[in-house]
Amino acid sequence: MSAAGNRKFHLNAFLMNAGHHDAAWRHPRTQPERATDLTYFQELARTAERGRLDSLFLADGLALWGKVRHNVLGGFEPITLLSALATVTEHIGLIATVSTTYNEPFHVARKFASLDHISGGRAGWNIVTSGSLDEARNFGLDEHLEHGLRYARAREFVEVATKLWDSWEDDAPIIDRAGGIYADTSRIRQIGHVGEFFRVQGPLNVQRSPQGYPLLVQAGSSEDGKEFAAQYAEAVFTAQQTLADGQTFYKDLKSRLARYGRAPEEVKILPGICPIIGATEARARELEEELTQLQVPAYGLAQLSSMVGVDLTGLPLDGPLPDLPDERDINGNKSRFTLVAELARRDGLNLRQLIARLGGGRGHRVFAGTPEQVADQLEEWFTQDAADGFNIMPPFLPGGLTDFVDLVVPILQRRGLFRTEYTGRTLRDHYGLPRPTNRLAIQA
Amino acid sequence: MSAAGNRKFHLNAFLMNAGHHDAAWRHPRTQPERATDLTYFQELARTAERGRLDSLFLADGLALWGKVRHNVLGGFEPITLLSALATVTEHIGLIATVSTTYNEPFHVARKFASLDHISGGRAGWNIVTSGSLDEARNFGLDEHLEHGLRYARAREFVEVATKLWDSWEDDAPIIDRAGGIYADTSRIRQIGHVGEFFRVQGPLNVQRSPQGYPLLVQAGSSEDGKEFAAQYAEAVFTAQQTLADGQTFYKDLKSRLARYGRAPEEVKILPGICPIIGATEARARELEEELTQLQVPAYGLAQLSSMVGVDLTGLPLDGPLPDLPDERDINGNKSRFTLVAELARRDGLNLRQLIARLGGGRGHRVFAGTPEQVADQLEEWFTQDAADGFNIMPPFLPGGLTDFVDLVVPILQRRGLFRTEYTGRTLRDHYGLPRPTNRLAIQA
Numbered sequence: 001m002s003a004a005g006n007r008k009f010h011l012n013a014f015l016m017n018a019g020h021h022d023a024a025w026r027h028p029r030t031q032p033e034r035a036t037d038l039t040y041f042q043e044l045a046r047t048a049e050r051g052r053l054d055s056l057f058l059a060d061g062l063a064l065w066g067k068v069r070h071n072v073l074g075g076f077e078p079i080t081l082l083s084a085l086a087t088v089t090e091h092i093g094l095i096a097t098v099s100t101t102y103n104e105p106f107h108v109a110r111k112f113a114s115l116d117h118i119s120g121g122r123a124g125w126n127i128v129t130s131g132s133l134d135e136a137r138n139f140g141l142d143e144h145l146e147h148g149l150r151y152a153r154a155r156e157f158v159e160v161a162t163k164l165w166d167s168w169e170d171d172a173p174i175i176d177r178a179g180g181i182y183a184d185t186s187r188i189r190q191i192g193h194v195g196e197f198f199r200v201q202g203p204l205n206v207q208r209s210p211q212g213y214p215l216l217v218q219a220g221s222s223e224d225g226k227e228f229a230a231q232y233a234e235a236v237f238t239a240q241q242t243l244a245d246g247q248t249f250y251k252d253l254k255s256r257l258a259r260y261g262r263a264p265e266e267v268k269i270l271p272g273i274c275p276i277i278g279a280t281e282a283r284a285r286e287l288e289e290e291l292t293q294l295q296v297p298a299y300g301l302a303q304l305s306s307m308v309g310v311d312l313t314g315l316p317l318d319g320p321l322p323d324l325p326d327e328r329d330i331n332g333n334k335s336r337f338t339l340v341a342e343l344a345r346r347d348g349l350n351l352r353q354l355i356a357r358l359g360g361g362r363g364h365r366v367f368a369g370t371p372e373q374v375a376d377q378l379e380e381w382f383t384q385d386a387a388d389g390f391n392i393m394p395p396f397l398p399g400g401l402t403d404f405v406d407l408v409v410p411i412l413q414r415r416g417l418f419r420t421e422y423t424g425r426t427l428r429d430h431y432g433l434p435r436p437t438n439r440l441a442i443q444a
Numbered sequence: 445m446s447a448a449g450n451r452k453f454h455l456n457a458f459l460m461n462a463g464h465h466d467a468a469w470r471h472p473r474t475q476p477e478r479a480t481d482l483t484y485f486q487e488l489a490r491t492a493e494r495g496r497l498d499s500l501f502l503a504d505g506l507a508l509w510g511k512v513r514h515n516v517l518g519g520f521e522p523i524t525l526l527s528a529l530a531t532v533t534e535h536i537g538l539i540a541t542v543s544t545t546y547n548e549p550f551h552v553a554r555k556f557a558s559l560d561h562i563s564g565g566r567a568g569w570n571i572v573t574s575g576s577l578d579e580a581r582n583f584g585l586d587e588h589l590e591h592g593l594r595y596a597r598a599r600e601f602v603e604v605a606t607k608l609w610d611s612w613e614d615d616a617p618i619i620d621r622a623g624g625i626y627a628d629t630s631r632i633r634q635i636g637h638v639g640e641f642f643r644v645q646g647p648l649n650v651q652r653s654p655q656g657y658p659l660l661v662q663a664g665s666s667e668d669g670k671e672f673a674a675q676y677a678e679a680v681f682t683a684q685q686t687l688a689d690g691q692t693f694y695k696d697l698k699s700r701l702a703r704y705g706r707a708p709e710e711v712k713i714l715p716g717i718c719p720i721i722g723a724t725e726a727r728a729r730e731l732e733e734e735l736t737q738l739q740v741p742a743y744g745l746a747q748l749s750s751m752v753g754v755d756l757t758g759l760p761l762d763g764p765l766p767d768l769p770d771e772r773d774i775n776g777n778k779s780r781f782t783l784v785a786e787l788a789r790r791d792g793l794n795l796r797q798l799i800a801r802l803g804g805g806r807g808h809r810v811f812a813g814t815p816e817q818v819a820d821q822l823e824e825w826f827t828q829d830a831a832d833g834f835n836i837m838p839p840f841l842p843g844g845l846t847d848f849v850d851l852v853v854p855i856l857q858r859r860g861l862f863r864t865e866y867t868g869r870t871l872r873d874h875y876g877l878p879r880p881t882n883r884l885a886i887q888a
Binding site: 296 | 469470476477479480482486505507508512513514515516517518519520521523524525528530531532548550551554555557558559561562564581582583584585612617619621622624625626627628629632642643644645647648649650651653738740743
């Protein structure tokens with residue numbers, strides 16, 4: 001075992017169409033025509049499970065980011081896709097991103113309970129508040145909800161969802177055929193929620209699921225986001241460019257837990273990393289350069305414009321990032337804004353260089369190297385208290401995931417960092433997190 | 445071929461936990477403990493596909509019908525379940541019930557498009573408007589929406605959904621790697637819908653799916669329901685007790701199509717039937733009586749109260765149904781109300797007899813007989829223009845479905861009524877219905 005003592009090391013496969021690099025779909029090792037081919041995702045899921053990874057992770061948005069045609073557009077809705085992937089896997093967790101801003105808690109609680117039953121306890125919910133005007137406009141609104149209001153709604157949303165999951169006690173179904181009593185309905189409760197955003201009577205129309213609640217995941221790293229994570233999240237995905245930044249974030253978030261009566265190990269912090277893997281360091285850098293060469297500048301500029309909240313269209317690629325607004329004026333992804341602004345300033349990058357740096361991970365760390373070097377990086381961040389594990393973002397798929405599973409995972413296993421077999425059946429088992437107590441049953 | 449000429453005969457398996465009889469879960473041939481066991485539904489799906497049935501059908505409600513504990517409570521959410529069943533079947537259609545009253549069109553259009561991709565073109569949407577106050581109270585409302593308003597919302601909902609499905613032309617993805625162009629974005633359109641109930645910008649974030657639209661199914665038989673079906677539905681599920689009633693409904697609905705520019709064969713009418721199958725007629729009646737004996741009167745009374753909109757609790761079982769309100773004062777399932785009232789009046793049933801008659805199919809026709817007799821009934825309704833096929837509601841599961849598939853289907857096949865192999869891949873293929881033209885592409 002490593003210097004990290006009893007801490008366990010976690011790995012998720014963050015799946016994204018042709019891969020995370022924005023030019024992946026143009027690379028010969030990808031299959032961009034399979035964006036709506038279920039067998040493509042089944043193969044990826046089986047590869048990740050072969051590597052004994054903790055979970056699959058799917059991002060989501062409620063609008064087509066459709067003004068630019070230079071990357072894969074459209075694809076599956078995450079919960080339907082994960083329900084289908086549940087049947088071709090046995091152990092790996094299934095984490096879907098679902099927004100609290102444009103949904104109703106009853107539907108969301110129900111779908112995750114259903115997915116948790118379908119998968120035998122492998123569901124996870126990445127709770128997001130949505131960040132774009134295009135999403136608002138698909139749901140009858142002219143304006144995107146303000147950042148603080150989105151988080152207020154998210155808090156109440158999660159409260160309602162957890163009450164709904166607790167509305168059935170585990171042993172409510174008694175199935176007494178002779179007596180004609182299917183369930184002890186005194187153990188199935190209305191929740192009678194009346195709040196600022198929601199009124200929900202309950203109970204849920206799904207039995208309490210194998211995990212009780214799906215694993216609660218959160219991915220915003222703004223002040224609001226970190227505080228929300230400290231209160232509710234059990235796993236946090238975050239973008240951190242350097243070990244020092246990672247350590248600062250890790251310490252910050254873990255230190256917030258006490259005020260909610262939680263211990264540091266109750267939240268797993270999982271920075272994203274886009275590993276570009278080569279047999280030699282030179283080959284890895286060559287592969288990175290191949291991908292950079294395939295980038296379409298107009299696409300990179302549009303992505304960057306969206307991240308920094310300024311339209312950069314038409315600016316010279318060899319010039320600098322122009323002056324940016326303050327983070328407090330950003331109503332989208334605040335933490336990503338700050339990360340990008342700092343990256344450009346710190347490394348003195350012009351627009352072309354910045355687009356190249358962001359191409360692999362949209363702000364997440366990109367690291368090119370041999371399997372040993374990638375494993376070294378992961379071990380360093382883990383042992384140096386910058387991470388409890390990682391959200392692996394393969395630059396291209398399926399090859400980038402296969403390489404990680406076949407070349408990097410065995411090194412991590414040999415070093416005693418990562419599991420060689422699954423020891424539990426549920427996603428909570430993999431993360432070493434307990435099944436939540438039923439709060440409504442306790443009060444009764 | 446039968447006297448029905450070129451008309452095709454259709455069969456759906458309407459799956460419901462332990463079966464459709466309200467006492468099925470108490471019968472030794474059922475497995476009520478498997479209500480949230482995916483493998484149970486996988487086995488049912490494979491059985492139905494072995495019988496070459498057109499589709500699986502799942503009902504739905506957005507509240508726990510939880511005041512009574514004498515039947516199976518809770519279970520899977522339909523779209524997640526069908527996504528999981530898609531992977532263990534190859535041909536059979538997958539029809540999920542989803543309400544237009546407590547949902548947003550963007551989510552619903554997206555989930556069905558995703559399910560249609562996942563299943564290779566086998567998705568169907570049973571469009572309902574929801575009928576209960578308990579559902580309203582799970583979505584922030586104190587009152588259930590009025591019947592006419594629900595249908596007005598449903599019409600606009602379906603308009604928005606079909607626009608979203610048409611927001612991508614089929615050939616929008618061009619995947620030109622060398623040129624760096626993934627999609628021809630001139631063939632992906634905003635829909636800019638502004639209506640009475642919804643404002644939705646679009647486009648959808650899912651590529652146009654194999655079927656274009658999922659099969660559109662409808663199951664309300666009120667005036668509003670029939671008119672809605674005539675305008676939008678491609679298959680109609682209905683409860684009809686007698687051949688004459690079935691013929692009247694069939695003729696009525698088909699005659700409404702012309703005013704929407706539709707031909708009679710564009711809508712398939714599929715009455716529900718709960719077949720109680722025995723090797724002999726006596727054995728079938730014995731089985732029916734076994735199920736009746738297992739009924740819990742309090743459950744039957746509660747179900748009946750809900751159907752007729754009057755609280756019958758405590759009334760003597762050997763007494764008659766009391767005076768009922770007019771159909772126009774019913775804000776739930778109007779057509780079911782009328783059916784039940786007429787059934788009691790016509791056959792002079794007391795409450796106990798009425799509960800027994802409704803136990804098998806909640807108002808759908810129950811028929812006990814030999815496999816030949818069941819096949820005769822189906823053939824008669826089909827050839828006598830009361831049905832284009834049937835929604836098969838096995839009284840108990842899995843045995844009731846297995847019996848139907850193994851004993852009745854071969855008879856229908858020998859008579860040349862029913863397919864012996866699937867000849868198409870999509871649900872629309874099975875129903876002999878065309879893939880919808882893209883209306884937005886035509887206008888361009």
